[in-house]
Amino acid sequence: xxxxxxxxxxxxxxxxxxxxxxxxxxxxxxxxxxxxxxxxxxxxxxxxxxxxxxxxxxxxxxxxxxxxxxxxxxxxxxxxxxxxxxxxxxxxxxxxxxxxxxxxxxxxxxxxxxxxxxxxxxxxxxxxxxxxxxxxxxxxxxxxxxxxxxxxxxxxxxxxxxxxxxxxxxxxxxxxxxxxxxxxxxxxxxxxxxxxxxxxxxxxxxxxxxxxxxxxxxxxxxxxxxxxxxxxxxxxxxxxxxxxxxxxxxxxxxxxxxxxxxxxxxxxxxxxxxxxxxxxxxxxxxxxxxxxxxxxxxxxxxxxxxxxx
Numbered sequence: 001x002x003x004x005x006x007x008x009x010x011x012x013x014x015x016x017x018x019x020x021x022x023x024x025x026x027x028x029x030x031x032x033x034x035x036x037x038x039x040x041x042x043x044x045x046x047x048x049x050x051x052x053x054x055x056x057x058x059x060x061x062x063x064x065x066x067x068x069x070x071x072x073x074x075x076x077x078x079x080x081x082x083x084x085x086x087x088x089x090x091x092x093x094x095x096x097x098x099x100x101x102x103x104x105x106x107x108x109x110x111x112x113x114x115x116x117x118x119x120x121x122x123x124x125x126x127x128x129x130x131x132x133x134x135x136x137x138x139x140x141x142x143x144x145x146x147x148x149x150x151x152x153x154x155x156x157x158x159x160x161x162x163x164x165x166x167x168x169x170x171x172x173x174x175x176x177x178x179x180x181x182x183x184x185x186x187x188x189x190x191x192x193x194x195x196x197x198x199x200x201x202x203x204x205x206x207x208x209x210x211x212x213x214x215x216x217x218x219x220x221x222x223x224x225x226x227x228x229x230x231x232x233x234x235x236x237x238x239x240x241x242x243x244x245x246x247x248x249x250x251x252x253x254x255x256x257x258x259x260x261x262x263x264x265x266x267x268x269x270x271x272x273x274x275x276x277x278x279x280x281x282x283x284x285x286x287x288x289x290x291x292x293x294x295x296x297x298x299x300x301x302x303x304x305x306x307x308x309x
Contacts, residue, residue, distance in 0.1 A: 018285045020294055022219060022249040023272070024049040024173075026077055026145070027264055028066070029056035034264050037254035039065055041272035042072045046281060047252075048288045051077035051145050054133040055084045063137045073290030075143030075169065076134045078127065078160065080113075081106055081150045086129035092122040106148055113155045124159045131163050143291040145173035145251075149225075152203040157210055165214055171291025172211070173249065174218040175225050176204050181242060182226035185235050193226045200225065217295045220245035229253055229262030233274045240280045247294055 025038045028050040035058050041047035052062055052074050066074045079085075082104045085092060089100035094116060095109075096102055103109050112119050134141060144164045150156055151173070164172065179197040183190055211218075223239050224231060231252050239250060254272055255264030271277060281288065 018287050019243050019245070020219075020247040020287045020289065020297070021243070021281070022049050022247075022290055022294070023047050023288060024051060024145075024249055024251040025254050025268075025272070026051045026147075026251055027053055027056070027253060027255075028074065028077070029053040029059035029062035030264065031056065031058045031259070032061060033255045033257045033259065034058065034253075035062050035065055037256050037264070037266075037269045038062075038072075039069070040256075041252075041254050041269055042069055045269075045272040045274075046278055046288065047072070047254075047272050049073040049075070049142060049290050051075050051143070051251075052134065052137075052139075053077050053079055053083065053147070054130050054137070055079055055086050057084075063139065066137075066139055073142040073292060074139050075141060075145065075171070075291070076130065076164075078130055078144060078146040078151050078156075080123065080126065080146070080156060081109055081148045083147055085126055086133055087126050092126055094119040095122050095126060106150070110150075110153050110155075113153065120155055120159075123155065127156070127159050128163055131167050135167055140292070141167050141169045143171035143173065144169045149173075149175055149200070149203075152200075152207055154206060154210075157207060161210065161214055161216075164216070170217060170295045172207075172216045172218055173222055173251070174204055174207055175200050175222045177223050177225040178221065178242075179226065181238065182235075185238055186227070196225060217291055219247040219249045219291075219294065221248040222251065223248065224251040229265055229268070231268045231271050233271045233276060236271050236274075236277055237280055240277070240284060240286070243284070243286065 023046055025047055027034050028038050029052045038050050066072055081102050083102050089096045113123055145151055151160055227235055252268040253264045254269035258265045
């Protein structure tokens, strides 16, 4: 709605029977194609939140965008895999390759961080550097999540949580998608998705145990794992129709151009701009907002009681 108030302008909310939904775009700051898509999804669509790559080539543009649209909640999209570090490569030689970038292989990188004390020390320095870069933007820290969900890696999580608390994050993304719903919509890659479901269920259990003593909010569900990079209108409408928990997050990877398979793409942007998606949200009386809004809802549960049994 050019010239008018964005459809996703946030407002104070109170706990009620209405479902609460966070609609997040990942990879803010990666490049102009992503930044522009997020701007449109916020101003013209249903987007409420975005996760910032502080080391992305478009990070300065992204910070300016977020500053111009203070109603868009922004959090840190921690990058320790498949991306550029905040620290000089020579300070973290056990984390980066010859090109100075984090590797693409999650398994070998995760194993190295789990077993090597030297890598762990470098990882702690890198994670803190990304939090510092975020703080320097002056943007409120709504939430923390991770590129490729690496924030759930046990070593990363142990380092991340005290930093997230110190820097004032309100929420943490804890992926727990509905496998049955995803397979009912599209059974392609079923075996891979079953493996993912098992892995992320174990990571979620570990994360919940580790969260004891912290005051972060998590949503009852997080959707986007099984259809990452292809969050079609039809699938999101199915999610909205079946939304049966007090709170949920749906995350997207919008871009004005296709950057990579299963990565930022115009299809996710089209879904966030879809009049049918907007109508479904309004028709169900779903309250949209951010992790900060969820934390401030009157009577909102703490993380230990808002997770589905």
